[in-house]
Amino acid sequence: QLALVPHNIVSPQRNGPLMGIVQDTLCGIYKICRRDIFLSKEQVMNTMMWVPDWDGVIPPPAILKPRPRWTGKQMISMALPSGLNLLRVDKDGSPLSEKFSPLNDGGLLIHSGQLMYGMLSKKTVGASGGGVIHTIFNEYGPDTAVAFFNGAQAIVGYWLLHNGFSIGIGDTIPDELTIQRIENCVRVRKQEVEEITTSATDNTLEALPGMNVRETFESKVSRALNNARDEAGSETEKSLKDLNNAIQMARSGSKGSTINISQMTAVVGQQSVEGKRIPFGFKYRTLPHFTKDDYSPES
Numbered sequence: 201q202l203a204l205v206p207h208n209i210v211s212p213q214r215n216g217p218l219m220g221i222v223q224d225t226l227c228g229i230y231k232i233c234r235r236d237i238f239l240s241k242e243q244v245m246n247t248m249m250w251v252p253d254w255d256g257v258i259p260p261p262a263i264l265k266p267r268p269r270w271t272g273k274q275m276i277s278m279a280l281p282s283g284l285n286l287l288r289v290d291k292d293g294s295p296l297s298e299k300f301s302p303l304n305d306g307g308l309l310i311h312s313g314q315l316m317y318g319m320l321s322k323k324t325v326g327a328s329g330g331g332v333i334h335t336i337f338n339e340y341g342p343d344t345a346v347a348f349f350n351g352a353q354a355i356v357g358y359w360l361l362h363n364g365f366s367i368g369i370g371d372t373i374p375d376e377l378t379i380q381r382i383e384n385c386v387r388v389r390k391q392e393v394e395e396i397t398t399s400a401t402d403n404t405l406e407a408l409p410g411m412n413v414r415e416t417f418e419s420k421v422s423r424a425l426n427n428a429r430d431e432a433g434s435e436t437e438k439s440l441k442d443l444n445n446a447i448q449m450a451r452s453g454s455k456g457s458t459i460n461i462s463q464m465t466a467v468v469g470q471q472s473v474e475g476k477r478i479p480f481g482f483k484y485r486t487l488p489h490f491t492k493d494d495y496s497p498e499s
Contacts, residue, residue: 206342209333216329217337223454225353226322228360229276230452233319234442235305237272238263243362244270250354251278252347273315275359279351281344282313286335288324322453325352371446372464378439382432382466389428393497396420417495422470422477425497429469433462440465470497 201207211218221229231237239247241261248254259278261268289299290306299307301317308318310332318324324331337345374382399405400417408416437458440447446464450456463469471478484492490499 204342206346209342209345210337214329217327217331217333219349220322220327220331220333221325221349221352224360225356226326227365227449227452227454228356228363229320229325229352230454231363231365231448232272232276232356232359233305233315234272238269239272239275239359241268241270244275247275247355247358248278250358252351252354254278272359275355276320276352277310277314279348279355280310280313280315280332281336281340281348284310284313284332284336284339286310286332288318288330319452321451326453365445367445367449371444372461374436374439374465378435378466381435385431385435386428386467389424389431390497392424393421396424397495418477421495421497422472425470425477429462429467432466432469433459436462436466 209217209219220226241258244258248258259270259274262271262274263269286308287310288308290302292306294302300309305317305319308320308324309316320332322328325333327333333345333348336348396405396417400413405413405417407413408419411419440461442448442451446456446461450458450461473479478486480486482488485494486499
């Protein structure tokens with residue numbers, strides 16, 4: 201009894217689930233919750249065959265005319281226990297009135313076992329406290345939690361098999377305007393580094409408290425180049441839409457992060473070793489390609 205897997209879904213040590221939905225299924229469950237996912241009657245009937253202990257009743261379609269269509273959210277709701285209620289509000293600056301009919305499908309509302317709005321992601325169906333899995337385990341017990349795992353993964357796995365998902369080079373190519381903005385960010389920061397270098401060589405660089413001039417120089421250059429990376433990254437994030445496959449993976453929490461995406465799309469940025477710029481491995485230079493005593497961003 202003590203060691204049964206279902207009984208150990210939620211750990212008493214950290215009062216949160218130890219198991220969650222991961223990888224393929226997590227990415228798929230995020231995608232199937234999109235508002236533009238609709239299934240035909242044939243697709244719904246096929247999907248229903250994957251619902252464990254299905255009662256043989258197809259839910260009423262969300263759209264009746266011109267032809268019946270079911271939403272992806274309805275399919276996921278088939279895996280949720282009936283009577284489950286859960287409300288999660290996005291912690292952003294929008295007024296409370298907008299939280300209950302969010303334009304961007306933020307937050308989460310499950311009402312009597314039906315997913316009303318919100319995208320299921322790592323926060324809600326991953327191994328995180330206060331999510332769907334935790335709530336089902338506490339309210340309905342271990343067996344229902346296992347049933348949700350099995351049901352959700354079967355439905356999503358089957359749907360994703362037919363919907364398809366892949367990442368290509370196209371997901372990492374920004375539009376023209378973004379490319380210009382990224383180049384501009386990097387150019388401005390490199391200019392800043394040049395100014396810092398000039399002031400250091402002219403002996404006009406004031407040492408920061410607790411540092412000598414060389415340390416001050418390194419610290420200022422590092423900060424400028426890190427800012428270049430962060431600014432380029434935020435420009436990229438603004439430009440990529442939610443239809444982008446790499447962004448979907450990062451937002452669902454299945455793999456990767458926005459930093460990974462900005463490095464693929466915009467600029468890898470400055471590499472630091474132990475919090476400092478790459479040290480001189482050769483005599484007064486990082487690599488033999490550079491002249492000695494070259495402190496430029498490239499070297």
